[in-house]
Amino acid sequence: MKKIVVFGSTGLLGKPVTQALIEAGFAVTVMVRNENLAKKLFPKATIIKGDLKNESDVEKAIAGQEGIFLSLSVLQTEKENEWHTEQQGLDTIIKIARTQQIKRIGYLSSLVHLYQGMNGFDWWVFRIKQEAVRKIKESGIAYTIFYPSTFMESIAYQARQGDMIALGGKSAYPLYYIAAEDYAQQVANSFKILHDENKDYIVQGPEAFTQDEAAKVFIKYYTKEKLRTLWAPMFLMKIMGLFTQKFNYGYHIVTALNKYPEKFEASQTWEELGKPTITLKAFAEKIGER
Template sequence: MKNIVVFGATGLLGKPVTKALIAAGFRVTVMARNPELARGLFPEANVIKGDLSKPAEVATAMQGQEAVFMSLSVTQTEKETDWHAEEQGIETIIELAKQMDIKRLLYLSSLVHLYQDMDNFDWWVFRLKRRIVKKIKESKIPFTIFYPSTFMESIFYQSKQGSMIALGGESKYPLYYIAADDYARQVVNSLKLLKDENREYVIQGPEAFRQDVAAKEFIRHYSKQKLRTMWAPMFMMKLMGFFSQKFNYGYHIVTALNNYPEEFEATQTWKELGKPQITLKEFAERMSQREG
């Protein structure tokens, strides 16, 4: 299996996977609304201009492919009633895959979405993710679904606000932070390993930290800029969520991250796809150099 089309390639998590696939010798096609950006990021890939809301353009990108990788997510500003790339877009991909002899569907989900229905927690984004997993399994196409813990990149690209790392509420359980580059290598290894089996992989890193401890560990080893943590109470985030969709998203995801009782479940993943190597210390040092 050498031909693979990637949807969501230019995103924070799609980018390292796409680069790893190209480096591993796969023939990669990228569909992007901004083809100039995609060509700049992936000069070796076949870049096709397209929009997931237009089935004909999706079909063009999928023509001649053997596998489909979907790195799509609900953005912080989307409302439940909106069109969603991670739902309606993926539904289009699945229906076309049934018609086009696609041999494998690969989907980036999340581990924390399993918090849905725990502690009476209910969020439409997690319900959406459940529906997509169900539809992928019902497609009868061999699939690989990845359930990652929290990505280290979220500290720098999402929690970092200027010179501060924003935290909310109380982090009750340690999270097995994973670097996107380690995850990308595991995706590549899965494609080399699997034939027609279905697989669900928990993606976790080599160390576990509560969110506040992870922020301090990052700050300790990030040398480019002096950082400090900034804490916000959950009631304040919930209140602001009534006026801002972005804060509403933040309140729900932080609530889930703070309360999901994550345990180490990646033993089989490490055995089949390799053990992650990047520590949070190494990640912070890399980000210091990259910014320099």
């Protein structure tokens, strides 16, 4: 396989995957809305300006490709009854992929979405993710689905609010934080080694921390400026979620992260796709140098 099209290439997790695929020697095409940004990020990629809502754009992007990689997500501000990339957008991609010579679909899912149905937990975002996995597995196209633990980038770019790292509730289980760069290398390796087999990969990093422990490690080794933690009780997040969609999203994702019984399950992934090497300490130090 040589030619791969990436949907969601300019996102926080899509960028390192796209770069890793390019560096691995694949002929990468990206379909984006912001053409100028994509040209700056991926000067060696073929860039197609388009929108997932437009079927003809998707058809143009997929034509002539051998592989597809999907780095899609539900935005924190989106509501259940709206259009979603992982729902209607995915439907369009699969529909067109079936008519082309696509050999493999790679998809970024999540490990924590497996909390759906545990302890009575039910969230429409996780239902969309469950359905996305089902649709891909029933597409008739060989697939690789990645289920990553919490990304280290979530501390630096999502939990961080100014000079504070926002935390909610208390972790019942430690999380195997993974750096997006290590994950991206595993994705690139999967496209190198796989043929027509179907694969599910748990993606976890070399160390496990509760969210509070992870925040403390990040703060200790991030030297660019002094940071501190800000803790919010879950009941307060739940109340605020009644008034704003972003806090509603935050309440649900933090609840799942705090309660999902994560254990180490990435042995096969490490064996087949390579062992992650980036520690949270090294990640924080590198981010602090930028």
